[in-house]
Amino acid sequence: MVKIGFLGPKGTFSQEAMLEYVKSGGEFNECPYNTMPDLIFAVENDEIDQAIIPIENSLEGAVSVTLDMLATDVDLKIVAEVVIAINQNLMVKKGTKTEDIKFVLSHPQPIGQCRKYLDSKYPGAVIKYLYSTAEAAKEVSLGGKDMAAIGPSTAAEVYGLDIIDREIQDNYNNLTRFVVVSKKDGKKALNNKTSIVFSTDNKPGSLYKILDIFSLWDINMTRIESRPAKKQLGKYIFFIDLNGHIEDEDVRDALTMVKRKTSFYKFLGSYPEYCFKNNLSG
Amino acid sequence: MVKIGFLGPKGTFSQEAMLEYVKSGGEFNECPYNTMPDLIFAVENDEIDQAIIPIENSLEGAVSVTLDMLATDVDLKIVAEVVIAINQNLMVKKGTKTEDIKFVLSHPQPIGQCRKYLDSKYPGAVIKYLYSTAEAAKEVSLGGKDMAAIGPSTAAEVYGLDIIDREIQDNYNNLTRFVVVSKKDGKKALNNKTSIVFSTDNKPGSLYKILDIFSLWDINMTRIESRPAKKQLGKYIFFIDLNGHIEDEDVRDALTMVKRKTSFYKFLGSYPEYCFKNNLSG
Numbered sequence: 001m002v003k004i005g006f007l008g009p010k011g012t013f014s015q016e017a018m019l020e021y022v023k024s025g026g027e028f029n030e031c032p033y034n035t036m037p038d039l040i041f042a043v044e045n046d047e048i049d050q051a052i053i054p055i056e057n058s059l060e061g062a063v064s065v066t067l068d069m070l071a072t073d074v075d076l077k078i079v080a081e082v083v084i085a086i087n088q089n090l091m092v093k094k095g096t097k098t099e100d101i102k103f104v105l106s107h108p109q110p111i112g113q114c115r116k117y118l119d120s121k122y123p124g125a126v127i128k129y130l131y132s133t134a135e136a137a138k139e140v141s142l143g144g145k146d147m148a149a150i151g152p153s154t155a156a157e158v159y160g161l162d163i164i165d166r167e168i169q170d171n172y173n174n175l176t177r178f179v180v181v182s183k184k185d186g187k188k189a190l191n192n193k194t195s196i197v198f199s200t201d202n203k204p205g206s207l208y209k210i211l212d213i214f215s216l217w218d219i220n221m222t223r224i225e226s227r228p229a230k231k232q233l234g235k236y237i238f239f240i241d242l243n244g245h246i247e248d249e250d251v252r253d254a255l256t257m258v259k260r261k262t263s264f265y266k267f268l269g270s271y272p273e274y275c276f277k278n279n280l281s282g
Numbered sequence: 283m284v285k286i287g288f289l290g291p292k293g294t295f296s297q298e299a300m301l302e303y304v305k306s307g308g309e310f311n312e313c314p315y316n317t318m319p320d321l322i323f324a325v326e327n328d329e330i331d332q333a334i335i336p337i338e339n340s341l342e343g344a345v346s347v348t349l350d351m352l353a354t355d356v357d358l359k360i361v362a363e364v365v366i367a368i369n370q371n372l373m374v375k376k377g378t379k380t381e382d383i384k385f386v387l388s389h390p391q392p393i394g395q396c397r398k399y400l401d402s403k404y405p406g407a408v409i410k411y412l413y414s415t416a417e418a419a420k421e422v423s424l425g426g427k428d429m430a431a432i433g434p435s436t437a438a439e440v441y442g443l444d445i446i447d448r449e450i451q452d453n454y455n456n457l458t459r460f461v462v463v464s465k466k467d468g469k470k471a472l473n474n475k476t477s478i479v480f481s482t483d484n485k486p487g488s489l490y491k492i493l494d495i496f497s498l499w500d501i502n503m504t505r506i507e508s509r510p511a512k513k514q515l516g517k518y519i520f521f522i523d524l525n526g527h528i529e530d531e532d533v534r535d536a537l538t539m540v541k542r543k544t545s546f547y548k549f550l551g552s553y554p555e556y557c558f559k560n561n562l563s564g
Contacts, residue, residue, distance in 0.1 A: 058515040061508075064343055065394075083515060108390060108411065112347075129390065129411035175515040204502035208493040220486035222516060226343075226507055233340040233365060233457040233558075234504060276515075 001027045003048040004180075005039050008032020011134040011155035013086055017178040018052045021082045035131070036065050037073075043181055044074040050182045052082070058175040060109050062225050067239055070181070070268060071197045071227070078179045078195050078269035079186030083276040086174040088114050088150050091137060091161040096145040098164060103128055105136035106150035114150055116170040122148075137161055175276070181269075189272030192245035193222065196255065198262040199229055199237040207238065210258055217254040219244060237264065245270040283309050285330040286462075287321050290314020293416040293437035295368055299460040300334045303364045317413070318347050319355075325463055326356040332464045334364070340457045342391050344507050349521055352463070352550060353479045353509070360461045360477050360551035361468030365558040368456040370396050370432050373419060373443040378427040380446060385410055387418035388432035396432055398452040404430075419443055457558070463551075471554030474527035475504065478537065480544040481511055481519040489520065492540055499536040501526060519546065527552040 004022070007014040009032055022028045031048055033039035043051045054063045070076065088110050092101070104111070104118060105128045111118070118125065125148075130136045133151030140149040141159040149161065156163050179195075200206035214221055220243045229235040244251035246267065259265045286304070289296040291314055304310045313330055315321035325333045336345045352358065370392050374383070386393070386400060387410045393400070400407065407430075412418045415433030422431040423441040431443065438445050461477075482488035496503055502525045511517040526533040528549065541547045 056510075056515070058510050059512050061346055061510050127413075131409075171512055173512065173514055177515060204500075205497050207503070207506065208490075208497050211490040211493060215487050215490050218486075221489070223518070224489065224506075224508055226505075228338075228340050228343050230341050230453055230455065232455055233338070233459060236505070 001029050002050060003029045003031060005031045005033050005042050005048040005051040007036060007039055007053070007132065008034065009132070009134045009138070011137060011152065011158035012132050013084065013152050013176060014052060014054065014178070016152060016154060017054070017082050017084050017176070020084055021052055021080060021178075021180060037069065040069050040074055040076070040181070043076055043183065046183075050079070050180050052178050052180050054176050055179050056177040056223075057086070057109060058173055059169075059171055060112050062227075064227065067225065067227050071237055071239070071266065076181040076183060077185055078271050079182045079184070080180040080271050081193065081274045082178045082180070083175050083274050084178070086113070086169065086176050087152070087167050088169045088174075089153055089156060089163045090165040090168055091140065091149045091151065091156045091163050092147070093140060093143070093145055094162050096148070096162075100146050101125060101148045102146040104148050104150060105130055105139055107131065107133050107136065110150045113169045113171070113174060117168045134158065179271075186269060186271040188245050188247060188270070191243070191273040192270050193241055193273045194244055194246055194251055194255075194270040195239065195241050195268035196258065197237055197239050197266045197268060198258065199235070199264040200262055202235060209261060213254050213257045213261070214242065217250045219250060219254050243273070283311050284332060285311045285313060287313045287315050287324050287330040287333040289318060289321055289335070289414065290316065291414070291416045291420070293419060293434065293440035294414050295366065295434050295458060296334060296336065296460070298434060298436060299336070299364050299366050299458070302366055303334055303362060303460070303462060319351065322351050322356055322358070322463070325358055325465065332361070332462050334460050334462050336458050337461050338459045338505075339368070339391065340455055341451075341453055342394050344509075346509065349507065349509050353519055353521070353548065358463040358465060359467055360553050361464045361466070362462040362553050363475065363556045364460045364462070365457050365556050366460070368395070368451065368458050369434070369449050370451045370456075371435055371438060371445045372447040372450055373422065373431045373433065373438045373445050374429070375422060375425070375427055376444050378430070378444075382428050383407060383430045384428040386430050386432060387412055387421055389413065389415050389418065392432045395451045395453070395456060399450045416440065468551060468553040470527050470529060470552070473525070473555040474552050475523055475555045476526055476528055476533055476537075476552045477521065477523050477550035478540065479519055479521045479548045479550060480540065481517070481546040482544055484517060491543060495536050495539045495543065496524065499532045501532060501536050525555070
């Protein structure tokens with residue numbers, strides 16, 4: 001039995017991602033956590049075996065808290081990735097009329113994803129930011145008939161709300177990539193990905209020299225993300241995902257060279273590439 | 283008289299940055315705006331001549347809404363940059379006792395910058411996210427004696443609050459870089475910076491090829507930031523800042539080549555490099 005944590009309460013997209021992940025087989029015991037730091041530290045402190053955490057959204061970009069914690073606060077490996085489609089819904093207490101909606105509640109990311117919808121349909125509504133879509137749904141279920149929550153349809157089920165508008169996000173290519181982190185290494189599949197994080201000296205061309213290594217070894221970089229090094233404005237750490245597994249000779253040799261050429265380097269794991277079947281845009 | 287907009291109300295870090303910028307000379311008429319889109323579109327629609335907008339914080343990273351709007355929603359040029367130190371303060375209504383504080387109000391960025399302080403001093407406090415530090419200060423000034431706001435000392439002055447704790451941010455290297463955008467081109471100084479945004483074909487090594495151009499022309503890249511292209515997960519646009527001015531021969535030639543090698547390219551402006559005098563870490 002594998003104890004897996006997710007960002008709860010029930011009715012979040014994290015729960016949807018977890019259900020997708022556990023479908024791949026095995027027996028799981030599902031544990032909700034209230035905050036991202038609590039969830040990630042629970043793996044570090046052996047309370048749970050794995051945690052599923054959002055790392056990137058196709059509209060809003062990187063999830064900063066996840067990246068920063070993986071880089072500096074814990075020593076965990078990415079063992080899997082999962083991509084799910086994010087469909088946002090406008091949910092209200094039974095009997096609420098659209099013309100009475102004065103408050104819209106959600107997490108800042110869904111609000112950002114529905115900006116155009118909100119500007120055109122509810123321009124006067126006051127936006128209230130909460131820690132999760134589930135909390136927003138809960139607050140609407142306990143509140144008056146002048147409120148609406150934005151979130152996944154599972155949240156409407158859990159908190160007994162009516163969905164009055166479906167798929168309200170501005171862009172239909174709204175996908176979130178989650179990773180599963182663990183203290184143990186992941187499995188190797190036919191197609192794999194590898195994630196690393198590093199920083200370079202602040203010399204001209206130092207990032208270029210690292211990408212030069214991947215070019216030399218014909219390694220395809222699928223993603224590069226910069227985050228502030230938090231020491232000085234203008235200094236960054238870089239997160240890179242690439243195709244291949246650390247046990248592949250070319251990846252191993254290239255990363256040995258990367259480690260030699262960087263002032264800070266951390267291997268974040270090799271894991272099976274997720275095949276998203278419902279990707280409309282190809 | 284130059285009409286310059288900033289993210290108001292009075293008492294925000296944006297106002298502090300604007301005061302720093304206008305010190306450099308000239309006559310300005312200062313106009314507060316409520317939201318970042320309103321502020322940026324006000325320049326696009328000729329309501330004002332310039333807007334000062336935050337683009338990057340040394341701890342929290344890029345300000346996504348700013349980057350996304352400059353890339354896709356408007357056609358403005360960066361004409362100046364300003365860097366200011368961000369000192370966060372805990373502010374309360376006169377007579378509030380620290381042991382009574384149950385709610386902490388601020389914008390999500392300051393909350394993120396004071397996470398360790400809040401976890402250690404106010405672990406049980408409920409965090410309420412608002413659109414600006416000034417709004418948080420205003421709500422505390424109108425609310426009960428169980429609330430505190432996090433924000434700049436100017437907000438305490440504007441809303442008559444007591445500062446009960448100063449410099450509460452987790453990291454003293456807390457700087458925010460603002461840029462001034464306009465429809466007109468900027469001035470050229472001795473040391474200049476240039477900003478561009480582009481996307482490449484999704485082929486292996488395509489970003490590397492662009493950095494190769496800067497390496498060939500000996501151009502120093504000071505920053506690279508990726509943002510989702512919003513069309514498909516795994517497709518990105520890249521923001522790059524580099525040393526030099528578009529009127530410098532090497533920069534002009536290198537950018538001509540970059541334009542040729544990218545599927546989307548936009549010149550965001552050349553502007554004087556800001557010299558931050560109070561940078562503790564060098």
